[in-house]
Structure formats: structure tokens, C-alpha cells
Amino acid sequence: MNQETITLTEDEKDVLQELMNIAYGSATTVIAEMLDAFASLSIPKIEILKTTSLLAKFDDLKSTSYFFSTQAFMGEFSGESVFFINKVSANNLAQHLELENNEDIHDAILELTNVLTSSLTTRLAQEMKTEITYSSPNISEISLEQIADTQTFKNYSQVIVIYIQINFKDQKINGEIFILTKDGSIQWLKQRLNSILAALI
Amino acid sequence: MAQTKIEQYISCIDIDKKLISNINNGILILDDKLTIYYFNKWLELHTKLKEQDVLYKQLDTIFTTIKTKTLIRKIKTALNIGSPTFYIADISKYLIPIKINQIKASNYTYMQQDVSIIPFDKTKKIVALIITDQTNISNTNSLLKANINKVNILNNELVKERDTINKKVLLIKIDTNNIIQNVSQAYLELIKYDKNELLQHDYFEYLRPFTKEKLLQDIKKYMKSKTVFKFEQKFFTKRKQEIWLKNTLLPEYDNFGNHIGFIFFKENITASKKLQLHQKKLLVHSRLVAKREMISMIAHQWRQPLSVITANISNLIISKELDTLTNETIDKSYEQILTTISSLSDTIDFFRDFFNPCKSLSETYLNELTNKSVYLLKNDFKKYNINYIEEMDQNLKIVTYKNELVQTLMSILKNSLDALLEIKIKNKNIILKAFKKNNYINIMIIDNAGSINKETLNQIFEPYFSTKSKNGSGLGLYMCKIIVKDYLNGHISLSSHKNETKVLIKLPLTIH
Numbered sequence: 026m027n028q029e030t031i032t033l034t035e036d037e038k039d040v041l042q043e044l045m046n047i048a049y050g051s052a053t054t055v056i057a058e059m060l061d062a063f064a065s066l067s068i069p070k071i072e073i074l075k076t077t078s079l080l081a082k083f084d085d086l087k088s089t090s091y092f093f094s095t096q097a098f099m100g101e102f103s104g105e106s107v108f109f110i111n112k113v114s115a116n117n118l119a120q121h122l123e124l125e126n127n128e129d130i131h132d133a134i135l136e137l138t139n140v141l142t143s144s145l146t147t148r149l150a151q152e153m154k155t156e157i158t159y160s161s162p163n164i165s166e167i168s169l170e171q172i173a174d175t176q177t178f179k180n181y182s183q184v185i186v187i188y189i190q191i192n193f194k195d196q197k198i199n200g201e202i203f204i205l206t207k208d209g210s211i212q213w214l215k216q217r218l219n220s221i222l223a224a225l226i
Numbered sequence: 227m228a229q230t231k232i233e234q235y236i237s238c239i240d241i242d243k244k245l246i247s248n249i250n251n252g253i254l255i256l257d258d259k260l261t262i263y264y265f266n267k268w269l270e271l272h273t274k275l276k277e278q279d280v281l282y283k284q285l286d287t288i289f290t291t292i293k294t295k296t297l298i299r300k301i302k303t304a305l306n307i308g309s310p311t312f313y314i315a316d317i318s319k320y321l322i323p324i325k326i327n328q329i330k331a332s333n334y335t336y337m338q339q340d341v342s343i344i345p346f347d348k349t350k351k352i353v354a355l356i357i358t359d360q361t362n363i364s365n366t367n368s369l370l371k372a373n374i375n376k377v378n379i380l381n382n383e384l385v386k387e388r389d390t391i392n393k394k395v396l397l398i399k400i401d402t403n404n405i406i407q408n409v410s411q412a413y414l415e416l417i418k419y420d421k422n423e424l425l426q427h428d429y430f431e432y433l434r435p436f437t438k439e440k441l442l443q444d445i446k447k448y449m450k451s452k453t454v455f456k457f458e459q460k461f462f463t464k465r466k467q468e469i470w471l472k473n474t475l476l477p478e479y480d481n482f483g484n485h486i487g488f489i490f491f492k493e494n495i496t497a498s499k500k501l502q503l504h505q506k507k508l509l510v511h512s513r514l515v516a517k518r519e520m521i522s523m524i525a526h527q528w529r530q531p532l533s534v535i536t537a538n539i540s541n542l543i544i545s546k547e548l549d550t551l552t553n554e555t556i557d558k559s560y561e562q563i564l565t566t567i568s569s570l571s572d573t574i575d576f577f578r579d580f581f582n583p584c585k586s587l588s589e590t591y592l593n594e595l596t597n598k599s600v601y602l603l604k605n606d607f608k609k610y611n612i613n614y615i616e617e618m619d620q621n622l623k624i625v626t627y628k629n630e631l632v633q634t635l636m637s638i639l640k641n642s643l644d645a646l647l648e649i650k651i652k653n654k655n656i657i658l659k660a661f662k663k664n665n666y667i668n669i670m671i672i673d674n675a676g677s678i679n680k681e682t683l684n685q686i687f688e689p690y691f692s693t694k695s696k697n698g699s700g701l702g703l704y705m706c707k708i709i710v711k712d713y714l715n716g717h718i719s720l721s722s723h724k725n726e727t728k729v730l731i732k733l734p735l736t737i738h
């Protein structure tokens with residue numbers, strides 16, 4: 026694991042922010058179509074964090090019980106998305122989709138995770154002229170104390186966190202998605218962002 | 227260059243079609259209305275349906291368990307986002323119902339499936355469904371889940387036990403260099419130290435030098451003998467408070483059997499130690515009381531012989547004044563005075579060593595001890611018409627601390643005498659019976675001085691409890707109990723029925 030501290034310059038951050046803005050715009054449309062509802066996504070926040078700081082960030086979501094789902098994406102730009110949705114929102118989502126049972130709720134959350142991950146990262150990948158593939162998403166109803174023990178997070182020394190809030194105002198559905206990229210991918214991302222920067226000048 | 231047979235073969239076939247036909251996955255091509263356009267060989271084999279029978283039909287009309295709305299939504303989403311959507315076996319179980327006949331460790335009737343819905347042609351709204359058999363993984367997952375639950379339950383129990391041990395058990399762990407590795411919260415609270423003040427410090431730093439040397443030697447011996455090593459220890463807390471600890475030492479080994487240190491399990495015995503010291507003080511005090519009583523009894527015993535001597539001397543003086551003194555009178559008086567003085571001397575000799583506690587055990591005839599116990603009381607028995615009866619085998623022997631037993635018997639007999647003096651009945655009796663039963667000697671002292679009420683019986687062996695109106699220290703029976711129990715390894719009880727009160731002392735034939 027690369028223990029060196031990698032940082033993004035202000036310029037690199039700006040380019041990534043622009044790319045994410047494009048990606049989140051298209052994701053908003055896709056989600057609205059999928060759910061046949063008006064969704065608003067917050068403007069993505071981008072940070073490079075140590076895993077410990079990330080877990081502290083997750084800790085802020087502790088106030089309500091929640092579902093926690095993840096989905097890996099692979100390619101030159103690889104990583105994992107983490108989606109949090111509280112139980113009230115999950116139930117509202119189930120109601121909106123007219124789902125019948127608990128398993129269907131889980132399926133819908135996974136679908137939402139998949140849609141968010143795919144729509145955000147596919148567009149980002151397109152902008153960076155690369156391709157990515159996706160593993161199937163996973164869901165678990167676990168406590169934050171257990172998240173800290175989750176191997177997933179031990180595999181990262183530092184992560185680029187792209188944090189977006191999703192809000193379906195009418196349906197009262199809120200969620201948070203974190204796009205996390207691995208150490209090696211951060212290096213790749215820096216190179217690619219610099220190429221884009223060079224092309225712009 | 228000429229092509230090989232394999233090269234020729236490969237160049238002639240449609241690899242993609244052959245692969246899809248033979249792949250170990252189900253492959254379906256559908257549009258967003260669920261019309262089937264392709265149904266591969268794997269699906270034919272597993273569903274027992276031929277492709278020509280299902281082509282251009284609606285998938286949900288062939289497999290009615292499919293939730294149409296969900297599948298259409300997933301297809302549309304996949305087409306929309308341009309990347310796959312999924313059904314996950316863990317959650318959705320299966321899309322196409324395929325019965326399985328696995329016997330070994332299968333929790334499922336139907337094949338568990340992961341399904342990837344891949345956008346195939348966005349304009350024609352066609353997708354490909356790739357179905358993967360996940361039954362084995364699902365079986366393993368459910369087995370894992372069950373075991374994780376068990377492990378979690380066990381882990382919770384262990385955590386609870388560890389917490390309980392930490393809070394309730396006094397323990398300290400040291401490594402082979404005597405460095406403290408862990409201390410329980412309970413022990414820290416007792417000794418008023420902070421954990422950081424002890425961890426990584428030498429355990430023996432907190433002991434007095436003599437204790438340290440002695441303890442180290444004992445530990446070495448213990449390690450050789452492999453026996454459980456227990457020791458008592460006086461310790462001063464951080465606040466200089468004296469406490470007594472009983473230690474049980476256990477060696478600790480790692481997973482490979484290497485000795486890595488010791489665990490001291492400690493028990494706070496300060497209260498019982500204080501009680502022991504208190505009892506010792508009471509014993510000394512009771513001996514003084516017994517000594518005072520005995521001196522009083524000896525003085526009482528001497529009064530009569532002294533009267534005899536006085537009478538003889540007076541007789542001699544009067545006879546001389548009346549001039550009737552003869553040699554015979556002188557000789558007779560002289561002899562009577564000598565005999566009486568000798569009996570006085572015997573009394574002193576008899577009790578000369580009584581006041582020193584016996585330091586060693588000795589074998590004695592029991593009747594010698596009862597004779598000694600009753601020696602100073604006999605005259606009063608006679609004086610107050612009390613029948614004293616002894617019933618025992620004259621050859622009954624006991625190995626015990628003699629003086630302690632005499633003190634106990636004398637105290638009980640004196641109690642019976644005092645009780646009988648307070649009542650008016652015709653036949654006053656004190657019976658001392660002794661007999662051997664198994665490896666014990668039972669000694670019973672029974673008097674007919676009336677019954678004792680239940681409330682008094684419950685308190686009779688308590689210290690400073692007395693029923694005597696005066697001269698009662700309240701220590702007599704309490705000390706009898708302490709002596710019998712702690713020094714003579716026996717048991718004492720008192721019962722009262724009708725007009726009789728019975729004290730039973732059960733003593734081992736030999737104290738080990």
C-alpha cells in the first residue's frame with residue numbers, strides 16, 4: 026500500500042470538480058427517469074482523506090439507522106462507491122416503487138446504488154477517455170463500529186472522496202454517496218487530469 | 227505457410243456464437259417489453275424448454291414468478307445509463323425458476339442466480355441477460371452467516387465475561403521478567419493505583435524486599451513442582467492502607483506451550499484477617515478471665531483446708547493454755563496440718579501449667595482431662611448437693627491440645643453449676659458422657675437447670691452475650707466455640723429441651 030501522501034493541486038481539483046459536475050448532471054437525469062420522480066443532487070464535494078478521517082465522516086451519519094451498500098468499479102480508474110440511505114428514506118423509496126417486501130427494498134437500494142455509481146463514474150470515465158466495468162453491488166445492514174472493521178476500508182490508505190447528497194423532495198428520500206478511489210488510481214487520475222489541463226491551455 | 231487443422235477450424239467457425247452456445251451461463255436477449263429473441267443452450271438444458279418454443283414470447287408469461295414491473299425498470303435503466311443493472315442472488319434469489327437437485331448442503335429448492343442486464347442495443351431497446359449460478363456461493367454464504375451469528379454470540383459472551391472478570395476478579399498478569407502486563411479494574415480499585423502506574427513496571431517493585439526474595443524463591447520451587455501455589459500477602463495501597471491478599475499463582479503459556487508469564491488471582495482477605503486478629507485478642511482476654519476465675523476457685527478451694535489448719539492451730543493453742551496438750555494431740559494436729567498443706571500444694575501443682583497455651587499436641591486419657599476440669603468444682607457440687615456423674619470408657623484416648631480442652635470443659639461445667647445454683651429443684655444433676663464414634667470423640671455435658679429459650683440459643687455463642695446477672699463476661703461460650711472450632715478442629719453445639727440443656731462437643735481422635 027502506498028503510504029505517501031498524495032494531494033491534488035488546486036488546478037487538478039478544479040478540473041475534477043468540472044468533470045464531476047458534468048457527471049452528476051447526467052446522473053440526475055437518469056435517476057429522475059428511473060424513479061419517475063424529480064431528484065436533486067448536491068454539487069459534488071471533492072476531498073482527499075485518510076481512511077480514518079473517512080470513517081469519522083461516516084460517523085456523522087450515525088444519527089439514524091441506515092442501509093449501507095457498496096459497488097466496486099474497475100479499469101484504469103478504479104475504486105468503490107459507498108451509498109448510505111436511512112431506513113425512513115428506504116421505506117419511502119419502497120413505497121414510491123410500490124415494492125412488496127423487504128427483499129424488494131434491498132433490491133431497490135442496490136439499483137439506486139448501481140444507477141448512481143454507473144451514471145456518475147461512466148460519465149467521468151468518458152470525459153477522461155477511459156472505460157470502466159462494474160461488479161454487482163452489495164448491501165449490508167451493519168453498524169458503524171463494524172464498518173471500521175470492514176476489510177474494504179483497510180485496503181485504502183487514502184481516498185479521494187466525492188460526496189454527493191441525493192434528495193427526492195416529494196418522496197422524502199435522502200441518501201449520501203461517496204465515490205472512493207484507490208491509491209494507485211489517484212496517481213492515474215492526477216496524470217489524466219494534468220493531460221486534460223495541458224489540452225486546455 | 228500452410229494452416230494447421232486447428233487454425234483452419236477456428237477460421238471457419240463463428241467463435242462468439244459457439245462460445246455463447248456452450249458457456250456455463252444462461253444468456254437471454256430481450257427487449258423492453260420482455261419479448262425473447264435469444265435463449266441459449268444452457269437455458270434450454272436447465273429449463274427443459276426449447277429455444278423455438280419460447281422465441282418471440284413474453285418472458286413473464288413463460289416464467290410467471292417474474293416481477294414484470296421490476297424487470298422492465300431494470301432493463302430501461304440499463305439502456306438509459308448504458309451500463310449493466312443487476313439482480314443479486316443474496317437478495318432476489320433467482321429470476322428464472324430452475325429447480326435444483328443438490329442433496330449435499332443445499333438450503334435452496336431453486337438455483338440462486340446473479341443476473342446482469344447488459345444494454346445490447348439502445349435504439350432497439352434490446353438487452354442481454356447473463357444468468358450465473360450462485361447456489362454454491364449462496365450455500366456457503368448462508369453457512370457463513372449462521373456461523374458468524376454463532377461466533378458473534380460467543381464473542382458477546384466472551385466480552386461480557388471479560389468485562390465481568392475485569393470488574394469483579396482481582397488479577398494481575400506479569401511476564402517472565404516480572405513486568406506487569408495487565409491488571410484488572412477490580413484490583414486497581416482495591417489498591418487505589420492507576421493502570422498506567424503499574425503497567426510495564428516490575429511487579430516486585432511494589433513489595434517489601436523480604437517478601438520479594440521469599441516470593442521469588444517460592445515461585446521457582448512451584449515451577450519445579452508444578453503444584454498450585456498459594457500464598458498470603460500483606461500489601462499497602464497507594465493510600466497506605468493495609469490490606470491482606472490471598473494469592474493463587476497460575477503460569478501462563480502461549481499457543482506453542484512456551485511459558486510467557488504468570489497470572490496472580492487475588493482474594494481480599496483483609497476482613498477475615500482482622501477477624502482472626504480480633505479473635506486472637508479475645509482469646510488472650512478470655513485466658514485472663516479464665517485465670518481470674520480459676521484463682522478465685524483456687525482461693526475458694528483453699529478456704530476449707532486453711533480453716534482446717536487454723537482449727538488445728540487454735541486447738542493446739544487452747545490445749546496448751548488449758549494445759550491439756552499431749553504429744554498425741556500435737557502429732558495428730560501436726561499430721562493433719564501437713565496433709566492439708568500437701569493438698570494445697572497439689573492444687574497449685576495441678577494447675578501450674580494450665581495458664582500456658584499448649585504449643586504441642588499430646589496423647590492423653592480423656593478422663594485425666596475431665597478430672598482436671600472438674601477438680602476445682604467438685605467441692606461446690608458436694609456443697610450444693612449437685613450430682614456429678616461421668617459416663618465414659620476409662621481407656622478413651624485423644625490426641626489434642628490438653629489445656630485448651632480443659633479450659634473449654636471447665637467453662638461449660640461452671641456454666642452448668644451457675645445455672646443449677648439459680649434454681650430450686652430437688653435433684654440437681656450434671657452428667658458428662660463421652661464416647662467414640664467413627665474417628666471422633668463426642669463429649670456431652672447435660673444439666674437439668676431448665677430450658678433455654680430459642681432467642682437465647684441463637685445468640686449463645688455470640689461474643690459479649692451473657693445471661694448471667696453479674697460476673698458474666700459474655701466470652702465463655704464464644705471462646706469455647708473458637709477453641710473447639712479453630713484450635714481443636716472440632717464442632718460445638720448447644721440444645722435445650724424440656725428442663726435439660728445439652729452441650730455437645732465433637733472432637734477428632736487426632737488433630738492432623
